[in-house]
Amino acid sequence: MTEVGGLRMWILHVIGEFGPSNGVEIMANVQKHYDLQVQWQRKGNHIHPHHNVQSKKLLPGSVYPMLKKMVSEGLIIKQDDGKYDLTENGKIIVTNLFEHFQQRNEHINQGVLSVENSLEAMNWHASYMEELDKEEIAPHEESIELLIERLKKIKESLK
Template structure:
């Protein structure tokens, strides 16, 4: 096993907690999301993920919801709080630069993928516009 894969397996717990912090997921979704995040370099096996999910549930850092998805608990959030982005603490200039980067990303992304998020993006643009206009 390569050193890179060994390091990734050691990070599996934190990756799972981070993904569940974003939103509840099924085990298969976690496997698929890690595969996508690593651009196909690493796809954790069900034999790695599901026993770890069971252990994490026993420890109380995640819980299994009635619909079969897993969700992070407050205890789990405490475990990875150093990994979580804090509320934005940069300057206005930094935020404007980030918005420029997001615009460049949207210009390059597949239009079909962008279209499915069109309404939400337009809603956010209106909210930003309202904040800026009232400044």
């Protein structure tokens, strides 16, 4: 949960799986899923020697600020009953990240959903990169420039 975006992904996942939930329910479900993952890693001998897979206790001081941030980012909404639910953007991210675990509704236009998922994923990655230090990004300047050029070509093709 300590990796960049880890807690955010767990929160999106449990709200997507269990539906609208209050903060206590979200904490409990994230903790349960995280503990199961740690147990699976230990049993499956998938422990990397440099990774610490000890179970960590999730604290309200981590979850509630993240919930507030996710509301401000438009990923979740706090309902009048105090429960958090996914926004349309949150649903797109959950579908994009966990689509191989979820069944898709047949009435959804797959082409549009795919484009929306791709754009949302690019926005998500751009948000991550915006938070990195300049020194971490500088070695990748050429790749960034190539991506910018490709996106410009896509935009030009729409005219």
